[in-house]
Amino acid sequence: MKLLVVAATSAEISGLYQHFGLAEANFVQTPEFDILITGVGMTATAFALGTRLNPSYGLVLNVGIAGSFDHTLELGNLVNITTDVFAELGAEDHDSFLSIDQLGFGTNAYTNNYTSALPQVDRLPQVKGITVNKVHGNAQSIARIKSLFNPQVESMEGAAFFYACHQLQLPCLQIRSISNAVEPRAKENWKIGLAIWNLNHWLIELLSFLKNPTEFVRHQYSITFIKKRLVQGRYYYTTFTSNPDNEDIANHLANSDKRITEIQIEDIQKAMDGEAIEEHWGEVMGSQLEIFPKKGSVLIGYAKKTIPIGDFKQLLQEWLAFISSSPTLS
């Protein structure tokens, strides 16, 4: 299944280009996925999709940042926008608004139509979005649009994206990261960097998963391994998880250096072979580890997260392979 990733600006998916070693062009093709940068707004999106969208794509994915009307969504949170509305398309009727539907000229609301279960998508909250030409930044217009559509988020492209995919009947998803609250304009409150960071981590995890869903257990736990270059050519290895349930596991791995990881793998292997081991590791590397050979599970961290022993062994092996890739790590 080939994927088309659609974003308004290349800045919003800069981490993706970097991770896969791609040049920041407006249309990039790789064996597993293509990237299309449309430009900001509905017109630019419609034009770019008109030139590039075709039935060879198994999934079309719109990603970007968005403003939120919903106070339960924190800045930097990711959402799955399942319905998106052309909020300004229609006619004013004195104090009322007539949508394009009410005028009899079309449809103003479009939904995504991707039903396959992807763990990275399933764990995101599903929200209703509106698409606007003008970012809301005025108390009266915000109150008005809320009373008209009761939206949770807004963007400048989403509904146009759904419209184009709908025209070609292509499976599509719109995933956005909240960069700002929709409020009387206060640009200093926007967290664009955080929103883009989280979006890119999620995107890299999804694309790596689609590339090889069965190979990596870490993807089942939504854990991404990260290698950062420090000064003087040294590297720093850490982890990230977009699933709060797995934070203890991710931290445990990040805290395990090569030696500790090897010792854990040895003990886990012994436990799996029925040999006696120290089951109560207690606090190791700022994390709790208990091994239960009879139950076939391990407990990691203080949130009492228990996972199958085989999964833990494979996680450790993947981590060991990752951190062993550079001779600079002790």
Ligand SMILES: O=C(O)c1cccc(C(=O)CC[C@H]2O[C@@H](n3cnc4c(=O)[nH]cnc43)[C@H](O)[C@@H]2O)c1
């Ligand atoms: O500096 C500004 O005033 C400004 C206004 C809107 C967007 C931007 C951007 O840099 C991002 C463009 C991109 O972001 C989406 N976006 C983000 N927040 C909102 C929002 O509150 N309302 C509508 N769109 C938003 C949008 O989809 C654009 O593509 C800067």
